[in-house]
Amino acid sequence: MSERLARLRTMMQEHELDAVVITHLSNRFYLSGFLAEDHPPDESAGHLVINQDRAVIVTSPIETENAGNQAPDFEIHAMSRETPGLAANDAIVLQSMGATRVGFEDSAILYKDFKTLRKQLGEDAKLVALGSAVDNLRKVKTADEIEALALALRITDEALAKVEPTIVAGETEKAVGWRIEQAFRELGADGPAFPTIVASGPNGALPHHPTGDRIIQEGEPIVIDMGAYIGGYCGDLTRTVWVGEPEPKLREIYQIVYRAIEAAEAGIKPGMTGKEADALARDVIADAGYGDQFIHSLGHGxxxxxxxxxxxxxxxxxxxxPGNVVTIEPGIYIPGWGGVRIEDVATITADGIDVFTTSPKRTV
Known part of the structure; x- marks a missing residue:
């Protein structure tokens, strides 16, 4: 965590900040290691208050032991009955630091907390919106993050390998999704990184279809989007599969998406923009006549x-x-019929990419 704090403090110097208040739960974990049960948007387990000399977790008394165990390099400031509320206690810590120019995460703070900080710090203090400055620290992964992601992705691959051969016509999407999430746990994950998507037949035309009670049929596309969660890091994997022989339309669409991901993985390299990387796959799909049916970006961090x-x-x-970790996931979505998406995860290297994902792609 010391390397991450050092980069945060460099950013603070660039913005001429005395301190920052970290309210985004992902950035709290990234900078401190403190994982806790949050219920966003209005129930946070804690904030961070950091200056050049001190790093403090502000939390409730019920979380102080967890915070101390998970973030041993941080001071712990527990809220009291006399001064309830995280923001009020953030202000106490900031005042003890003598901070008058304070950065805050404007996309991850409750308005009532902002008002509390502004009131308690007084007119002499200036609150500075940080935009994406803190989030941007997470774009380039450290060696320990690469290792953590590799574990999450390995479990994700192994879970699909365990479940895919068991899928049969006549069962529901929910039954398949449940087996995937069971496999995550059995393989050592903390759980799913997001609700597992099993989208069969026409449901596959919805990239974020909520897995439901539809009965899987032979020959139709089944889009499975899944990811294990372990140690605070997420896996992500999509494969389009089918039971029995694929119908002709599925053969056609699958081959186009397969060519698109192959083109992207062969061409992505450091220095190109995200727009240029997206075009590597999008051009393949557009040339095949389905450009309007590729309705999302090629990938994300x-x-x-x-x-x-x-x-x-x-x-x-x-x-x-180099060090960016991205998904590569072209897709085609046709309302009333279904969809095909294929997704790998890769890290950007000095001269190209290194693909983490090992799950085989079907061929037709």
């Missing part, structure tokens, strides 16, 4: 959150860097 920076998107004009 992966780490302590399932979706984080950088983005492989037509709107992302920043360059990719």
């Amino acid at each position: 992966l780490g302590v959150r399932v979706h984080e920076g950088p983005s492989l998107s037509p709107r992302y004009n920043q360059p990719l860097e």
Whole structure:
């Protein structure tokens, strides 16, 4: 964690900040290691208050022991009955630091907490919105993060290998999804990184279909999007499978998406923008006549959150860097019929990519 705090403190110097208040639960874990039970948006287990000399977790008395065990390099400030509320206690810590120019996460703070900070710190203090400055620290992964992600992705691959051969026509999407989540636990994961998606037949036209009671049929596409969660890090994997022989339309669409992911993985390299990476796959799909049916970006960053920076998107004009970890997931979605998506996870290297994902892709 010391390396991460050092990079945060460098960012603070660049913004001429005396201190920062970290309210985003993912950034709290990233910077401190403190994992706790949060119920966003209005029930947080704790905030961080950090200056150049001190790093403090502000939390409730019921979490102080957990915080101390998980974040031994941090001071623990427990709320009292006399001064309830995280923001009020953030202000106490900030005042003890003598901080008057304070950065805050404007996309991850309750308005009532912002008002509390502004009131208790007084007119002499200035609150500075940080935008994505803290989130951006997570874009380039450290060696220990790469190791943590590799474990989450290995468990994800193993879970699919365990469950995919058991899928049969006549069972529900929910039955398959439940077996996948059971496999995560049996393989040592803390649970799923997100609700497992099993989208059969026409449900596959919805990229984020909520797994339901539809009965799986032979020959139709079954889009499975899944990821294990362990040690604070997320796996992510999508495969399109089928029972029996694939119908002709599935053969056609699957081959296009397969060519698209192959083109992207062969061409992505550091220095190209997210927009340029997206085009590698999007052009293949557009040339096949299905450009309007590729309705999302090619990929996103992966780490302590399932979706984080950088983005492989037509709107992302920043360059990719070695150490970025991204999903590569082209798809085609046809309402009333279904969809095909294939997803791998890769890290950007000095001269290309290194694909973590080992799950085989079907061929037709």
